[in-house]
Amino acid sequence: MAWILDDSRPIYLQIEDLIKANIIAGVYQPGQKLPSVRDLAAEAAVNPNTMQKALTELERSGLVYTQRTSGRFITEDVSKMTELKEQIAREQIQLFLKNMEQLGLTRDDIRRLLEKEWKEES
Amino acid sequence: MEQLMNCQGLTKRFGYKTALDGVNLTLERGRIIGLLGPNGSGKTTLIKLLNGLLAPTSGTISINGSAPGPETKKIVSYLPERTYFNSWMKVTDILNFFCDFYEDFDRNRASDMLRRLGIDENERLGSMSKGTKEKVQLIMVMSRDAQLYCLDEPIGGVDPAARDYILQTIITNYNENASVLISTHLIADIENVLDDVIFIENGHIRLHASVDEIREQEGKSVDALFREVFRC
Numbered sequence: 001m002a003w004i005l006d007d008s009r010p011i012y013l014q015i016e017d018l019i020k021a022n023i024i025a026g027v028y029q030p031g032q033k034l035p036s037v038r039d040l041a042a043e044a045a046v047n048p049n050t051m052q053k054a055l056t057e058l059e060r061s062g063l064v065y066t067q068r069t070s071g072r073f074i075t076e077d078v079s080k081m082t083e084l085k086e087q088i089a090r091e092q093i094q095l096f097l098k099n100m101e102q103l104g105l106t107r108d109d110i111r112r113l114l115e116k117e118w119k120e121e122s
Numbered sequence: 123m124e125q126l127m128n129c130q131g132l133t134k135r136f137g138y139k140t141a142l143d144g145v146n147l148t149l150e151r152g153r154i155i156g157l158l159g160p161n162g163s164g165k166t167t168l169i170k171l172l173n174g175l176l177a178p179t180s181g182t183i184s185i186n187g188s189a190p191g192p193e194t195k196k197i198v199s200y201l202p203e204r205t206y207f208n209s210w211m212k213v214t215d216i217l218n219f220f221c222d223f224y225e226d227f228d229r230n231r232a233s234d235m236l237r238r239l240g241i242d243e244n245e246r247l248g249s250m251s252k253g254t255k256e257k258v259q260l261i262m263v264m265s266r267d268a269q270l271y272c273l274d275e276p277i278g279g280v281d282p283a284a285r286d287y288i289l290q291t292i293i294t295n296y297n298e299n300a301s302v303l304i305s306t307h308l309i310a311d312i313e314n315v316l317d318d319v320i321f322i323e324n325g326h327i328r329l330h331a332s333v334d335e336i337r338e339q340e341g342k343s344v345d346a347l348f349r350e351v352f353r354c
Contacts, residue, residue, distance in 0.1 A: 045314055050317070050334075
């Protein structure tokens, strides 16, 4: 099954985000070996150069590391994962706040609605 | 490493009609390149010139340092827009043909792909559907260890599931010394597997850029950009 990608952003950025999401969701466990570039490219139905570029970006951010002969692995550094999780949460919150502002809600309105929602959930 | 293909001032005229007009183009190795343009823009003419099926009116083509001829045919694998196999032939006949013709043909790879697509090697071409014939032909072409694959409309006639398999084949056969040039109208289907795109219009190269560049600069897909550039 090809990975779901949208039209507007460069594909390697989307691949990078999907792999990050998989790391956080535990689909890829800390220290786990990643499939080869070719296999990942085939799985995602994207070009191998694109997959390579996405993995290089992930390496640069320290989430993935390469062992010269044996392949690519997910980092075992838990602080990196926490950092990533917080970064993604922050992006989502900013997006949420922006959407709420477009609806014309003030911070107080947002807080009130959030608390109402939490109350109903529990 | 040297360029895989370079053409300079490449022009092809058919009588009063100019199909290609002074095209300068370089293809690097290790890329999957989409050759995109409206009907009659010169895509097939360019591919036929690369394969020595047409002679240029003027200008030069160099593939791995040679002009199109026996040397380049050893390293260029060509999928024509139309099938050229005779209908009395069985798939095994074609396999033998390709083994004889091309040193770089990998029979096992071909048999494996035929099996995956459920094609019987003893079946005659004449009794196959158009789509199945196209699959057979593409399998033959992709089973060579060529340096340049020229695929003229490879996915037009096959169903979406086979299309996915064909794209998978292109991805998994990828190697960094070889490039694949794909001409097609079905941009959205192949966009994610392309490194670069070439837009061609009335025999001129309109744009030669990487897919990432287009998405970064235009904020839209190649398919959307194509529709905008070539709006009728």
